[in-house]
Amino acid sequence: MCKEFGTGNWPPALQEIIDEFSEIEDQMERLEILFDYSEEIDELPPAEWSESTIVHGCQSEAHIKVTFSQESGFHLIGAADAKLVQGLMAVTSIGLEGLSLEEVVNFSPDFASEMGLMNILSPSRANGFRNMLHKIQEDTKNLKE
Amino acid sequence: MIFDPYTCRKDFPILNRILPNGKPLVYLDNSATTQKPSCVIDAMSRYYLEYNSNVHRAVHTLSSEATNAYEGAREMIADWFGLTDGNLLFTSGTTEAINLVAHSWGRANLSKGDVIVLTEMEHHSDIVPWQMLAEETGVELRWVPFDKENFQLDMAAFEMSLEDAKLVCCIHTSNVLGIRNPVEEIISLAHNVGARVLIDAAQAAPHDRIGISELGADFVAVSAHKMSGPTGIGALFVNAETLTEMKPFLGGGDMIREVFLDHSTYQEGSFKFEAGTPKIAEAIGWAEAVKWLSNIGFESSHSHSIKLAQKVADAFRNIPGMTVLGRQDNDDAPLISFIHDSLHAADMAQMLDAHGIAIRTGHHCAQPLLRSLGLTSTNRASFYLYNTEEEADFLIETVQKLVERFS
Ligand SMILES: Cc1ncc(COP(=O)(O)O)c(C=O)c1O
Numbered sequence: 001m002c003k004e005f006g007t008g009n010w011p012p013a014l015q016e017i018i019d020e021f022s023e024i025e026d027q028m029e030r031l032e033i034l035f036d037y038s039e040e041i042d043e044l045p046p047a048e049w050s051e052s053t054i055v056h057g058c059q060s061e062a063h064i065k066v067t068f069s070q071e072s073g074f075h076l077i078g079a080a081d082a083k084l085v086q087g088l089m090a091v092t093s094i095g096l097e098g099l100s101l102e103e104v105v106n107f108s109p110d111f112a113s114e115m116g117l118m119n120i121l122s123p124s125r126a127n128g129f130r131n132m133l134h135k136i137q138e139d140t141k142n143l144k145e
Numbered sequence: 146m147i148f149d150p151y152t153c154r155k156d157f158p159i160l161n162r163i164l165p166n167g168k169p170l171v172y173l174d175n176s177a178t179t180q181k182p183s184c185v186i187d188a189m190s191r192y193y194l195e196y197n198s199n200v201h202r203a204v205h206t207l208s209s210e211a212t213n214a215y216e217g218a219r220e221m222i223a224d225w226f227g228l229t230d231g232n233l234l235f236t237s238g239t240t241e242a243i244n245l246v247a248h249s250w251g252r253a254n255l256s257k258g259d260v261i262v263l264t265e266m267e268h269h270s271d272i273v274p275w276q277m278l279a280e281e282t283g284v285e286l287r288w289v290p291f292d293k294e295n296f297q298l299d300m301a302a303f304e305m306s307l308e309d310a311k312l313v314c315c316i317h318t319s320n321v322l323g324i325r326n327p328v329e330e331i332i333s334l335a336h337n338v339g340a341r342v343l344i345d346a347a348q349a350a351p352h353d354r355i356g357i358s359e360l361g362a363d364f365v366a367v368s369a370h371k372m373s374g375p376t377g378i379g380a381l382f383v384n385a386e387t388l389t390e391m392k393p394f395l396g397g398g399d400m401i402r403e404v405f406l407d408h409s410t411y412q413e414g415s416f417k418f419e420a421g422t423p424k425i426a427e428a429i430g431w432a433e434a435v436k437w438l439s440n441i442g443f444e445s446s447h448s449h450s451i452k453l454a455q456k457v458a459d460a461f462r463n464i465p466g467m468t469v470l471g472r473q474d475n476d477d478a479p480l481i482s483f484i485h486d487s488l489h490a491a492d493m494a495q496m497l498d499a500h501g502i503a504i505r506t507g508h509h510c511a512q513p514l515l516r517s518l519g520l521t522s523t524n525r526a527s528f529y530l531y532n533t534e535e536e537a538d539f540l541i542e543t544v545q546k547l548v549e550r551f552s
Contacts, residue, residue, distance in 0.1 A: 084491070
């Protein structure tokens with residue numbers, strides 16, 4: 001059965017991160033935690049960065065690769081030269097981990113604003129985040145076909 | 146007149162702003178645009194509140210007042226920049242000024258076989274219009290490199306590139322390196338071979354009155370918003386002889402003398418290139434900015450902002466892993482580009498913003514320059530007359546702290 005993930009209904013691991021972020025008042029502290037999350041992604045080594053992995057319309061260089069197996073579900077691999085970007089990517093990967101292809105394609109981007117990130121990231125970065133999720137979802141659609 | 150940054154700050158209410166994150170604003174993105182003193186904003190609203198009307202067209206009182214203010218502004222701005230002979234054409238800024246040269250002068254005077262000489266340091270606004278012209282007319286673009294250690298233009302390469310040159314385009318002061326190019330020598334060498342010279346003075350105008358007629362360039366482009374004036378206005382200065390070689394660019398009202406159904410005749414001088422209702426409030430605001438600058442002791446403000454930039458540059462050079470672009474003893478313009486080995490420029494800028502510090506990050510509209518240094522982005526802190534030593538110290542401390550924690 002396909003679940004529609006969005007506000008009020010996030011995967012538990014992502015809900016935990018959203019709660020962690022929403023308890024923080026200080027903008028710098030939020031960035032600090034996001035920076036530390038950059039370690040939490042299955043990193044795509046720079047040698048594998050290519051035209052097919054690049055997220056276009058991102059201020060810094062960001063790359064993603066989507067994988068899926070029947071046993072463990074969806075898994076995101078990725079990296080970025082800017083750590084805050086990679087941190088947001090890592091949080092995204094935690095949210096999407098193990099989901100079905102259908103669930104990934106329909107995943108709502110609203111978790112970033114619930115984490116209080118959209119109003120502290122510059123408009124071009126916020127845009128970069130939307131482009132990243134869009135590419136994840138488009139690549140996932142291609143996996144399905 | 147003794148310059149005092151603390152007195153001068155009082156004219157900028159925006160500098161007292163507390164940001165939504167609770168931090169006081171520390172504005173260090175002045176090379177992108179400076180803040181505007183209250184008197185500039187007031188002069189513009191006074192025009193709209195008290196004598197808004199179109200210029201050059203009617204006999205009523207308001208129109209005379211507006212025309213006098215607008216043409217008076219032109220005179221004051223020309224005076225400020227030392228224009229004793231030649232014309233000031235109002236444009237929307239440096240970008241439009243350069244595009245105007247490409248359209249009005251370039252298309253009328255250049256063709257296949259001609260050469261335009263440019264430098265690797267140019268801002269995109271002094272690159273793209275020429276690429277567009279080259280595509281259309283087949284003129285050749287020749288690029289002068291600079292030394293990657295001391296950031297000096299390669300003058301030997303410049304001289305060699307002058308063969309068949311009809312136009313030389315050069316950035317006066319680099320918006321990435323803060324370095325002033327030897328524009329006097331460039332102009333003189335170019336004129337020796339009969340080439341016209343365009344100087345992009347967008348980053349010179351905030352710190353230097355330029356002395357345009359004495360400098361002797363054929364075209365000089367500036368923007369008001371980088372020198373306490375409003376956005377949306379700038380100028381192209383053209384010497385009298387070169388102006389006669391320019392064809393009108395935009396057609397319409399104000400630029401004509403007489404219009405018939407089968408042809409039109411044009412105004413003389415700057416008017417020929419200013420079609421339509423001009424930027425009236427903006428011109429008035431810019432003139433007010435120039436007046437304000439004369440009153441606050443502009444000449445001595447430069448050494449103040451340079452001192453701040455040098456202090457920051459020296460401190461940054463002592464941070465392990467930090468590179469500061471530009472010369473160590475640079476006192477041309479108070480801006481510094483810096484980049485850390487392991488803390489990405491975008492992360493640095495985002496974290497400085499969380500401390501209330503506004504700096505610029507990215508390619509600064511000079512991708513060829515950055516690429517030639519093997520970079521894709523840098524951070525840039527740029528100072529202006531209202532910045533204080535406390536702000537410079539706060540930047541230094543914050544960057545030191547961020548590098549310690551995150552690299
Ligand atoms: C050196 C230089 N040239 C040209 C420009 C373009 O100025 P404007 O955007 O006001 O047209 C800038 C401003 O960023 C600049 O720094």
